[in-house]
Amino acid sequence: MAERLTVGVAARLSRYLQVLTQAKKMGKDRISSQEIAEYTNINATQIRRDLSGFGKFGKRGVGYQIDSLLAEIRKILRTQGQHNIALVGAGRLGEAIASSPIFGEHGITIAAVFDTDPAKVGRAIGGVTVSSIDDVEQVVPERNIIVGVLAVPASAAQDAADALVAAGVKIIFNYTEALLDTPTDVQVHTSNPAVELLYALYFHLT
Structure with a gap:
């Protein structure tokens, strides 16, 4: 069984999920940690630290692929399915x-x-x-x-x-x-x- 998230990490991941969902609706394919930071008021370094704890999702100078990161965060938060x-x-x-x-x-x-x-x-x-x-x-x-x-x-x-x-x-x-x-x-x-x-x-x- 995967290690249970702390309340703080789960709360931040939920906010990232919200930003990613909206960015996808706006037609964006990629997003940087700095852009996520601007929408969430969470430090970009903290965002990278949170996400790197679950795998390598982004590339320096390129950012995160929104669809794949959405899928990963939903899996982490166990929100897949109906x-x-x-x-x-x-x-x-x-x-x-x-x-x-x-x-x-x-x-x-x-x-x-x-x-x-x-x-x-x-x-x-x-x-x-x-x-x-x-x-x-x-x-x-x-x-x-x-x-x-x-x-x-x-x-x-x-x-x-x-x-x-x-x-x-x-x-x-x-x-x-x-x-x-x-x-x-x-x-x-x-x-x-x-x-x-x-x-x-x-x-x-x-």
Whole structure:
């Protein structure tokens, strides 16, 4: 079994993956460590060190071949293949997430959307029909869902998380400000744009 990545390396590789994906969409075939550095604010020396730890991907003065480096990073991050996720919340944020092409570009499929509002159940967002949250324990195993994404009001986040956990989901991506109480074997990743903005402002203004 390959050695497990540290959190820092995994986070940086994920950022490189994002830049490479966008560069490919822009029609670029190659990219240098300096260009990646400009888009990620990660030192070019650190980028070369991260990538050289997994093999020889680039050539000095030539840069990295984007397709091959994309494939290698996806292999390292174990993101090859198709991964199904469940989205809880069919409001404006949920619609934006479900309609975004970004997930599909990385082999991620929104396989189910759930909501508690009967008026939203039965509608289609992002090509997926919204199901009642009451059906989560049946739908999650049926569709081989491994990750749940919360796009609900903070007041509804714990109930939504509880439903996902009861259905067998072990990874929850939390777009709310709520602090979730989950079993120790469930990973919770919280994304708060306001906090991330404050973090960026701190380093820019000090």
